[in-house]
């Protein structure tokens with residue numbers, strides 16, 4: 495499972511950096527596999543353009559894109575299962591357009607400070623403009639195979655995994671904040687994004703991630719039907735380009751995760767009393 499176990503242990507146990515990083519690592523597998531799944535289909539640019547399917551407007555009154563509509567349809571059923579009440583799940587569809595859960599709410603331990611961060615618009619934009627064209631370029635820029643259902647199902651899966659991964663940044667920064675509030679507080683007060691970004695950045699963790707990710711993309715993307723002795727052939731026929739996957743993380747996933755971490759830190763003291771902020775400022779690092 496890719497879930498952080500949000501039900502057992504204290505919030506400090508749940509928010510241990512090791513715990514959170516192990517979820518981030520497993521999400522790498524999911525993201526690589528799902529990118530491979532989407533890369534089987536053509537670019538199908540029509541799916542990302544508003545009003546490109548007249549049937550959608552006629553039958554559903556939908557004026558957005560095919561993929562936005564399918565996100566809304568998928569997220570509507572997931573909302574009924576109370577998916578978006580979980581602190582690690584953020585919808586692409588405006589919450590006001592989604593139905594209420596059927597079941598009563600689950601009680602989560604207090605993990606995140608109240609916030610209204612949601613960067614899914616940025617994720618959808620980058621996915622549509624950069625990721626899809628790049629991972630489907632072997633079919634050609636104008637390629638269209640008509641598999642609008644299968645491709646949209648993969649799109650929704652990739653988008654949802656990227657969204658979880660990137661919003662997980664809030665757990666990371668909550669964990670870092672709790673272990674040393676005194677270092678963060680002055681920079682939160684002065685809204686110093688650069689200083690906050692420097693505090694949360696761990697170059698060695700990023701470097702190890704990119705190496706691990708390249709290896710995952712290389713191994714998972716091989717055609718295992720080819721003899722192992724023909725390694726070069728296996729790699730030539732790769733289902734996804736390793737550099738493409740690494741580029742997605744390096745230029746987009748990690749930077750946006752960090753942006754989310756900083757956005758979250760900037761909200762971290764809102765609503766706290768001056769005494770509470772003082773108490774946190776006096777807390778020694780651990």
Ligand SMILES: O=C(O)C(=O)C[C@]1(C(=O)O)C=C[C@@H](O)C=C1
Pocket residue numbers: 515518666694695696697699700703747748749751752755
């Ligand atoms: O693991 C962390 O400490 C994170 O903040 C996550 C993450 C990432 O996106 O993978 C982001 C910033 C750090 O420089 C290292 C890694």
